[in-house]
Amino acid sequence: MMHPNGVAAQTQKLRVGDRIVTICGTSTEGMTHTQAVNLMKNASGSIEMQVVAGGDVSVVTGHQQELANPCLAFTGLTSSSIFSDDLGPPQCKTITLDRGPDGLGFSIVGGYGSPHGDLPIYVKTVFAKGAAAEDGRLKRGDQIIAVNGQSLEGVTHEEAVAILKRTKGTVTLMVLS
Structure with a gap:
């Protein structure tokens, strides 16, 4: 889920169903939901994420042009604008x-x-x-x-x-x- 008034939703680049591959340069592979939330909450300033769009291959170039997989890279998301609270594990x-x-x-x-x-x-x-x-x-x-x-x-x-x-x-x- 995304907070409808948050920066992530306002960029209109991140979609429900997208797969977050890295957060601030840290791979999310094997990471628990809580670890990912904490990584975003504890980031200072902006957050950079690499995202594989949920099935639709689109490329938005940011700082990560050398990636082999088509990813979306964006900056300027603050931890407070993404999560108002920890929603807990998926249901x-x-x-x-x-x-x-x-x-x-x-x-x-x-x-x-x-x-x-x-x-x-x-x-x-x-x-x-x-x-x-x-x-x-x-x-x-x-x-x-x-x-x-x-x-x-x-x-x-x-x-x-x-x-x-x-x-x-x-x-x-x-x-x-």
């Missing part, structure tokens, strides 16, 4: 959708061997029509952990798409939101 929830004539109504991004590295499966878009829009709980940036009890850990993007397409009727998603 795990179960969402049950009834596949109708318009399908499940969302697209995914990520997967093992993706162009951005080995990533979990995330919701890229919730379409205006379909079961997800009707239900209203699934959001862009949610991580899908399992579909009808089948784990998506370590699957490729194509395998995840196939798993979702094979589902019929009622579909239960375990989601990290």
Whole structure:
């Protein structure tokens, strides 16, 4: 989530679902949510983050032009403008959708061997029509952990798409939101 009045939201460069790769030059790989929050809160002055856009490859050049992966780099974000408080760890929830004539109504991004590295499966878009829009709980940036009890850990993007397409009727998603 982003505070709607914060600098991060005002830049219109950071989006829910984007993957923060570094904070002030420190890699976020293996970092806990609390560690990332503390790193941002304790940064003095501006914060520089490198971000892989959630599925849409866009490049905004900042100080990090030498990067091999397309990243967004931006400065000028202050820790107080990003977090008004620690929202705590992501919430795990179960969402049950009834596949109708318009399908499940969302697209995914990520997967093992993706162009951005080995990533979990995330919701890229919730379409205006379909079961997800009707239900209203699934959001862009949610991580899908399992579909009808089948784990998506370590699957490729194509395998995840196939798993979702094979589902019929009622579909239960375990989601990290």
